[in-house]
Amino acid sequence: MGSAFLGAFIGLLLFLLPLQLYFDIQTVLNKTDGTGEAYVMINKPVNLLNTMGLKSGFSDKNIEELEAQSFISQVGEFTSNQFKVSASSKMIGFYTELFFEAVPDDFLDHQSPAWEWKEGDIHVPIIMARDYLALYNFGFAPSQGLPQFTPSTINSFSFDIGLSGNGKRADFRGKVVGFSDRINSILVPQNFMDWANTELGNGSGKASSRLILKTDDPYSEDLASFLKKKGYEVSRGKLIGGQLGTLLNGVLSVIATIGFLIFILSLLIFILSFRLIISESRDKIELLLQLGYRPSSIIRSLNKKLFHLILGIGTSTLLVLFPLKLAIARWFTNQGFEVYNGISFRVIASAFLVCFLFYVLNHYFIKSSVRR
Numbered sequence: 001m002g003s004a005f006l007g008a009f010i011g012l013l014l015f016l017l018p019l020q021l022y023f024d025i026q027t028v029l030n031k032t033d034g035t036g037e038a039y040v041m042i043n044k045p046v047n048l049l050n051t052m053g054l055k056s057g058f059s060d061k062n063i064e065e066l067e068a069q070s071f072i073s074q075v076g077e078f079t080s081n082q083f084k085v086s087a088s089s090k091m092i093g094f095y096t097e098l099f100f101e102a103v104p105d106d107f108l109d110h111q112s113p114a115w116e117w118k119e120g121d122i123h124v125p126i127i128m129a130r131d132y133l134a135l136y137n138f139g140f141a142p143s144q145g146l147p148q149f150t151p152s153t154i155n156s157f158s159f160d161i162g163l164s165g166n167g168k169r170a171d172f173r174g175k176v177v178g179f180s181d182r183i184n185s186i187l188v189p190q191n192f193m194d195w196a197n198t199e200l201g202n203g204s205g206k207a208s209s210r211l212i213l214k215t216d217d218p219y220s221e222d223l224a225s226f227l228k229k230k231g232y233e234v235s236r237g238k239l240i241g242g243q244l245g246t247l248l249n250g251v252l253s254v255i256a257t258i259g260f261l262i263f264i265l266s267l268l269i270f271i272l273s274f275r276l277i278i279s280e281s282r283d284k285i286e287l288l289l290q291l292g293y294r295p296s297s298i299i300r301s302l303n304k305k306l307f308h309l310i311l312g313i314g315t316s317t318l319l320v321l322f323p324l325k326l327a328i329a330r331w332f333t334n335q336g337f338e339v340y341n342g343i344s345f346r347v348i349a350s351a352f353l354v355c356f357l358f359y360v361l362n363h364y365f366i367k368s369s370v371r372r
Helices: 002-029 060-067 130-144 151-155 190-200 221-230 239-280 282-290 295-334 345-371
Strands: 038-043 074-077 084-089 094-098 123-129 158-165 168-180 210-215 233-235
Touching (some): 002 239, 002 295, 002 345, 060 074, 060 210, 123 130, 130 168, 151 168
Parallel strands (some): 123 168
Antiparallel strands (some): 038 210, 074 210, 084 158, 158 168
16 A cells, blocks of 8 residues: 555646646746737848848838828837947957847836936846746857856846947947847847937938837738738747757656546555555454345445545645745745745645545545445
8 A cells, every 4th residue: 555655746747747847937937027918020031132132021011001001009119239249258258240129118028127228327227038047058058159148147147348430439348237028039128229310320211120019919811911912021039948848848747647547546555555455454343234234334444544645645745845846936036936835726736636536546446345
């Protein structure tokens, strides 16, 4: 019976833990602002004329047409830098060319008191796409022998930013103050971008090459058909995160399935164990019946033992699951994702449901075996 208890405990834990992780991952990937609104980035396709130097962008007429659509509640313009940008750090021996973009603050999914800049400030706040940090950590850094950074580490790190253009140069200190799951870009405050383009810009690229749309349903047929008709290309963000989420959900599904199968095997072991107990106690049961004991009282005694065993399995599983969930939530937090520390109600309900079915099936086999 001890091996059956251990098998049921391991099986239930391997079933509930991936289930909890699945809900956590879905929360991260499908995180909204509580308004039910979603965001879509669009751009015009690149063609041969653009390759030859002709700039493509959205005209005021294009933007007005988008704003007039009922399925689009707001349109925001990306402002690109019209000057050269470089980032470097003597401390880690790092140098790279960069690009900056700016969008209206209403479209940001990260709000921070540090997201402020005024003329004369030497420090420039930056919001980086979370996918870009993943590309750096797992693509660029290993190939260049550079250190990898967690979101919390990079938030405390500042680096030199050099801007040049229009025969001028300006130096600043940049600091990443947040990460965006919505916009795949490197963002700076709009007023900093406007100032830098005025002071250092070359006067090109004034028309926005990208737009961000706020909509109730980014997958609606009306929106898709309109954008297709206009020939606009669409990006819904979370490109790397979405693929990673799909992979993780697949792995978790496999683990949960294995856990559930282990739990089913432990159920069969429980059934065989109780049948063996009843078979070995056949003479004692017959004697009890001859002494006037009802079959129902014998069944009740065995069910009581079964109930205590299942209660122990369910309780011990949840007691182990809770600290594991806290550790996982702490890890998610260190990576910059907000995850609920507690166990999902759906996971607890699943545990009760599985234990209830476990009890009902064993009760049925105990009852039939005693009556036989």
